[in-house]
Amino acid sequence: AQKVTQAQTEISVVEKEDVTLDCVYETRDTTYYLFWYKQPPSGELVFLIRRNSFDEQNEISGRYSWNFQKSTSSFNFTITASQVVDSAVYFCALSDRYNGDKLIFGTGTRLQVFP
Amino acid sequence: DSGVTQTPKHLITATGQRVTLRCSPRSGDLSVYWYQQSLDQGLQFLIQYYNGEERAKGNILERFSAQQFPDLHSELNLSSLELGDSALYFCASSDGGANPGDIQYFGAGTRLSVL
Numbered sequence: 001a002q003k004v005t006q007a008q009t010e011i012s013v014v015e016k017e018d019v020t021l022d023c024v025y026e027t028r029d030t031t032y033y034l035f036w037y038k039q040p041p042s043g044e045l046v047f048l049i050r051r052n053s054f055d056e057q058n059e060i061s062g063r064y065s066w067n068f069q070k071s072t073s074s075f076n077f078t079i080t081a082s083q084v085v086d087s088a089v090y091f092c093a094l095s096d097r098y099n100g101d102k103l104i105f106g107t108g109t110r111l112q113v114f115p
Numbered sequence: 116d117s118g119v120t121q122t123p124k125h126l127i128t129a130t131g132q133r134v135t136l137r138c139s140p141r142s143g144d145l146s147v148y149w150y151q152q153s154l155d156q157g158l159q160f161l162i163q164y165y166n167g168e169e170r171a172k173g174n175i176l177e178r179f180s181a182q183q184f185p186d187l188h189s190e191l192n193l194s195s196l197e198l199g200d201s202a203l204y205f206c207a208s209s210d211g212g213a214n215p216g217d218i219q220y221f222g223a224g225t226r227l228s229v230l
Contacts, residue, residue, distance in 0.1 A: 008206060033216045042119070045205060046220035052216055091158065095215040102148065102169045105158040 002027045004094050013082050014114050015114035021077040021109045023092030029053075032096035034068065034075045035103065040088040047088075052073065082113045118142065121222035129230055133194040136225045137148050140187055140208030146170070147189040148209075148219055149181055153202040164189055196229045204225075 003026040013019045025034060039087050049059065059066045063080045078114040079086055088112045093103040118141035125166075128134055146202050149161040160173035164183035178196075183189045193200060203224045211217030 031215070035218075037221070042223075043203065043226070044223040045207075046117070047218055047220060050216065050218055057219040097215055099210065099215070100163070101146070101209070101215045101217045101219075102163060102171055102173060103150075103158075106161075107157050 002094055002099060002104045004092050004098060004106035006090075006092055006109050008109045011106070011111070012112045012114065015083060016081050017113075018078060018080050019082050019111065019113075020092050021079075021092075021111065023075045023077065023106060025073050025075065025092070025094045027094060027096045027098075029096035029098055032094060035065070035093040035095070036075075036077050037091045037093060037105075038088045039091065039108070045091070046059075048077075067084040075113055079111075084113050084115055087111060087113045117206050117220040117222060118221055119206055119222035120145045121204075123225060124223065125226050125228070126194060127228045127230065130195060130196055130198060132196050132222075132229075133192065134196065134227065136191040136193070136204055136206075136227075138191070138206030138208075138222060140189070141210075141220055142170050143221075144208035144210045145185055145187065146209045146211060146217065147187070148207040149175075149189070149191050149207040149217070150207065150221075151202045152224070153199075156168045156202075158205075161191070201227055223227050 089108045092106045120139040145166045161175040163171040207216040207219035207221045
């Protein structure tokens with residue numbers, strides 16, 4: 001069965017600290033996609049990144065970076081030099097061929113960045 | 116702004132009533148998805164339409180139904196409402212069909228409160 005686990009329910013940091021959000025996934029498929037979404041206090045879901053199962057290269061976008069490791073079925077998200085505006089709930093999600101393109105979401109990690 | 120429009124933003128109604136949630140996808144997107152976000156169930160896929168046809172179904176209750184119109188907007192109908200239906204309902208759209216890698220762009224959601 002497909003599953004996404006975000007074991008960290010809530011993380012609190014002080015501005016400028018680096019923080020890593022963990023995501024562990026399960027799927028029987030060899031072709032799958034992983035996503036991260038951000039849900040700020042205003043409530044909308046904002047797409048951050050998509051990664052397919054054949055591309056294990058890490059990605060960096062500004063202060064954001066993602067570490068994909070198939071060996072440990074993890075797709076972790078790091079925010080460098082966190083800012084107050086990064087405060088949000090972050091969701092990791094999975095889609096694969098067994099489930100069409102519906103997204104299976106983790107339970108989310110609430111990040112609070114204090115000034 | 117994702118380009119996906121959901122109306123209304125908030126809806127307050129009573130048990131037993133029926134409501135309709137509306138979604139306009141991004142221009143050119145043929146796929147529309149509905150998700151429910153609740154405290155106990157998290158983010159759950161409800162149903163997907165592609166170019167007017169139902170493509171996939173998740174854990175959608177029989178009291179709920181949806182459709183996608185020729186202009187590609189979609190409506191989610193919730194009837195015989197119960198207290199437990201109170202949740203944030205998201206619509207998302209993508210430009211693909213049933214492809215697991217398609218990026219889904221989410222609207223701001225409709226917050227339903229059943230009293």
